[in-house]
Amino acid sequence: xxxxxxxxxxxxxxxxxxxxxxxxxxxAYSEHDIAVDDAAxxxxxxxxxxxxxPVIDIDGKIVVGFDRGAIEAALGMK
Amino acid sequence: MRDLIxxxxxxxxxxxxxxxxxxxxxxxxxxxxxxGQSMISAExxxxxxxxxxxxxxxxxxMEEHLRAQEEIEIVDDDGVCVxxxxxxxxxxxxxxxxxxxxxxxxxxxxxxxxKLDIPGEHEFDGKGxxxxxxxxxxxxxxxxxxxxGGGNSALESVIDLLPYASKIYLLVRSEIIRGDSVTQDKVxxxxxxxxxxxxxxxxVIGDKFVTGLRYKDMKGGEIKDLALEGVFVEIGLIxxxxxxxxxxxxxxxxxxxxxxxxxxxxxxxxxxxxxxxDVLYKQNNISAGDAIxxxxxxxxxxxxx
Ligand SMILES: Cc1cc2nc3c(=O)[nH]c(=O)nc-3n(C[C@H](O)[C@H](O)[C@H](O)COP(=O)(O)OP(=O)(O)OC[C@H]3O[C@@H](n4cnc5c(N)ncnc54)[C@H](O)[C@@H]3O)c2cc1C
Numbered sequence: 001x002x003x004x005x006x007x008x009x010x011x012x013x014x015x016x017x018x019x020x021x022x023x024x025x026x027x028a029y030s031e032h033d034i035a036v037d038d039a040a041x042x043x044x045x046x047x048x049x050x051x052x053x054p055v056i057d058i059d060g061k062i063v064v065g066f067d068r069g070a071i072e073a074a075l076g077m078k
Numbered sequence: 079m080r081d082l083i084x085x086x087x088x089x090x091x092x093x094x095x096x097x098x099x100x101x102x103x104x105x106x107x108x109x110x111x112x113x114g115q116s117m118i119s120a121e122x123x124x125x126x127x128x129x130x131x132x133x134x135x136x137x138x139x140m141e142e143h144l145r146a147q148e149e150i151e152i153v154d155d156d157g158v159c160v161x162x163x164x165x166x167x168x169x170x171x172x173x174x175x176x177x178x179x180x181x182x183x184x185x186x187x188x189x190x191x192x193k194l195d196i197p198g199e200h201e202f203d204g205k206g207x208x209x210x211x212x213x214x215x216x217x218x219x220x221x222x223x224x225x226x227g228g229g230n231s232a233l234e235s236v237i238d239l240l241p242y243a244s245k246i247y248l249l250v251r252s253e254i255i256r257g258d259s260v261t262q263d264k265v266x267x268x269x270x271x272x273x274x275x276x277x278x279x280x281x282v283i284g285d286k287f288v289t290g291l292r293y294k295d296m297k298g299g300e301i302k303d304l305a306l307e308g309v310f311v312e313i314g315l316i317x318x319x320x321x322x323x324x325x326x327x328x329x330x331x332x333x334x335x336x337x338x339x340x341x342x343x344x345x346x347x348x349x350x351x352x353x354x355x356d357v358l359y360k361q362n363n364i365s366a367g368d369a370i371x372x373x374x375x376x377x378x379x380x381x382x383x
Pocket of ligand 1: 360
């Protein structure tokens with residue numbers, strides 16, 4: 001199973017869509033709310049070079065935004 | 079040939095689709111996604127019938143309502159790039175290279191955000207340049223940011239940032255702020271907010287991420303630099319009307335000119351509604367109502383034939 005970490009904020013709808021996508025496909029993930037977790041925010045910036053959520057780490061492959069095609073590719077679903 | 083193609087899946091397009099299906103008009107709806115612009119909004123408080131609903135939930139409810147109709151064909155992963163006139167109607171070409179023909183056309187393709195169009199904006203998109211403050215404001219906790227714009231969306235963006243950013247510059251190009259006066263007062267009175275009037279952004283500066291913003295003080299004429307880490311762009315909207323620009327009349331801003339009684343455009347057989355038109359007020363309920371008005375008029379035209 002791929003190890004998935006999603007960096008999100010509570011008010012971000014694309015984060016919600018990404019999480020729903022994982023739930024629907026029975027894929028486990030862990031989540032960091034960067035609105036409260038500063039360490040996770042810095043970790044996200046370092047990993048992705050991006051200041052926008054969601055950032056999704058799939059076994060070290062970084063997907064920025066809810067890019068369904070890229071997520072499916074990183075998971076080998078297609 | 080179909081009777082109607084609806085372009086767009088925001089509140090306008092979905093409302094039109096539901097009415098067209100219930101009128102048993104042979105309809106195809108083409109969109110590159112459901113929900114429309116307010117989908118990213120955490121809370122919508124003026125959608126009639128729901129005291130409070132997230133943009134995401136509203137998008138889902140609208141899509142479900144549309145899909146519950148039997149008599150409608152839906153393409154939801156494609157966009158329209160060209161419309162041409164043909165004998166007895168129009169042909170619609172999509173980005174995926176599909177061609178659909180129809181007698182009538184209803185355009186509800188809405189609008190997208192205007193960009194600053196200055197050096198560094200594109201380069202630092204997602205690296206400090208932000209177009210969705212609701213999404214990304216928390217990333218700027220304890221940081222200095224600028225919001226660009228003088229309307230309601232700029233003010234809302236400042237409000238989104240207040241709990242997080244340590245300092246917020248509101249850069250307004252003109253001499254006054256146009257947005258809602260109650261929100262204005264709230265923003266102006268906050269100690270973390272500094273309003274800069276007569277300021278025209280020149281360049282977004284940075285290395286890996288944004289480190290500053292250069293602007294021109296239009297009164298004194300000097301170029302000034304602000305040290306900051308976020309630039310939130312809220313300078314208005316551009317109608318998604320390029321694919322139809324050769325066929326229908328548009329105003330100076332690219333909005334499709336419509337007859338407010340019927341939603342007809344300058345081209346017989348094409349109607350338009352919502353944010354893509356020159357309607358004065360841009361709101362979810364208005365897009366829905368105007369699109370419904372268009373379908374009722376289309377239905378009348380079909381009956382007359
Ligand atoms: C952050 C935010 C918050 C808002 N909050 C509110 C609020 O609380 N209340 C309110 O009433 N209004 C609100 N608005 C305004 C409201 O969202 C708009 O007035 C409304 O979405 C306009 O609806 P529409 O159907 O005309 O266009 P849009 O919502 O822009 O929908 C256009 C649709 O067309 C599709 N499309 C675009 N181009 C093409 C193409 N070439 N081919 C196929 N499909 C295409 C798009 O994918 C989209 O589905 C808000 C807007 C924003 C940005």
